[in-house]
Amino acid sequence: MATLRIPTPLRPYAEGQTEVSVQGATVGEALNDLVNQYPSLTKHLFNEAGELRPFVNLFLGDEDVRHLQGVATPLKENDKLMIIPSIAGG
């Protein structure tokens, strides 16, 4: 199982967990498993159309998965995935 690190502001929606074990062969499947385990995370990660919100960045090691294969990026056993938000406003 891969592990997924949750940023501080989203931990209250994951029962305070810093890291969650997630199942899935890809980043997208791992994210689906995460929100199945903690459904109240869904609205903060995905918009009403089911797309990842623009501030949600997923890093596999030091690499932004956008520069890999996006949510189709394969995951291996023991991979460490991190949600790193970017912050924007006006």
Next chain:
Amino acid sequence: MKLEITKTILDQIHDHGAAAYPEEGAGLMLGQANGNTRVVRTILALNNAREDSARHNRYLLTAHDMLAGEQEAARLGLDIVGVFHSHPDHPDQPSEFDREWALPWFSYLITRVDQGKAISSRSWRLTDGRDEFGEEFIQVIQEASGR
């Protein structure tokens, strides 16, 4: 909901907003969460990563900024507890764009900067439903000067 911040740190935030004028300045607040209170211990004043033409009314802190912020917070035994940014010649209230991009739990401190002078700050948190910001009380701690 309350944000505790020393006058020294609030002055640093105001100085950053004034220096960035007429563009928006932004950064991270590091500290501790104590129940529903966020206590600011230090800040990381960062560069606004938006393109030149947008920096007068938009700011961006990149994922790499956040990674660096997380690492600095961990080094200090703190957490990132919020974000500060300035509104040049605009009220210290969140915009619709601020709401769309906001994360829950964080405190969002907004400073109004008029004609290059920081005027006032108010702090806000996104509601669980993501539909609005609620204002939180800012408690400014006056440190003893010791002089």
